[in-house]
Amino acid sequence: MRRKRFVFLLLLLALLLTACGGKKGGLRVEGAWGRPSPKMAMAGAFYMTIYNDGAQDDRLISAASPACGTVELHESYMTPEGAMGMRPVAGGIPVPAKGKAELKVGGLHIMCIDVKEGFEVGKKVPLTLHFEKGGDLSVEVEIRQEAP
């Protein structure tokens, strides 16, 4: 009886750990979120912090989601004149060993083009990240009004 309970608790713990964020090898993702997108908006942005606890530099090279027609890695930047622009990130987003990559408002983001259905607050959007060395990592992007 005791043993059963122990196994149950262990399973629960494992479930909680996996539910808290994607984790793969030395790579994990925290605070994945995106803003609610109006249905007529063609595009939405996803933000998150990617941690690399491993000893090897890695690189996010692409991402995919069934909720988006196309997913691209983008970067917002300020021109020398002070205007804001956006461009696809050439060569992916580096995630250094024992380091992290921060995707946040006004900077790097994952762009969801051709949003298939509106993103309402509370919705969890499945997203798969493809890393150069670490392989695939599945995360859930929480739709919310502001950064967690």
Next chain:
Amino acid sequence: MKNWWKAFLGAFILIGLIAWGWWRFAPYSFHGMVMQSPEPAPDFTLLSKDGPVSLSDFRGKYVLLYFGYTFCPDVCPATLANLAQALHQIGRGAERVQVIMVSVDPERDTPEKIGEYVAHFDSSFIGLSGDPKDIARIASLYGIFYEKEEVAGAAGYLVTHTASVRVIDPEGRLKLIWPFGATPDEIAQDLKFLLRR
């Protein structure tokens, strides 16, 4: 004993007066660029989803004027969400504030499209589009730069644009410019200061 009481009352009134004076006249530092001698903001008329709208329709209110486009998933939603949150923070004062977004991508943004887009952030927001030539002229009058940028990928093209917010006072003068990234708290503080006079 009576004298003691008088002194106490006097001190109390004096402190009250100083506090009021500080609240009313203390120099306030805005979270953006303040126009020292505000010039009249050029009037314009563009199309909303409900028909033509002019800037001068909003005399008596503070107008927060922003130029952006709907195919803009990062910078524009961040700005509109921050404005919406700031309006929420100032409560009833928000009745004297009007947010207007003008499209810098009139080829893709119809008045209906940008109108629905901004309403998603706050039902009071107004979205405007119109003839590309009119928009180019208005943008240059306000010192707004924008340029189409062809990109590889599904987006087709993106628009690089000035992402600051212009504050036009109830007399129709350009008063203040918030840079991109001004937080809801900063915007709300500035609006509270402007609205209390």
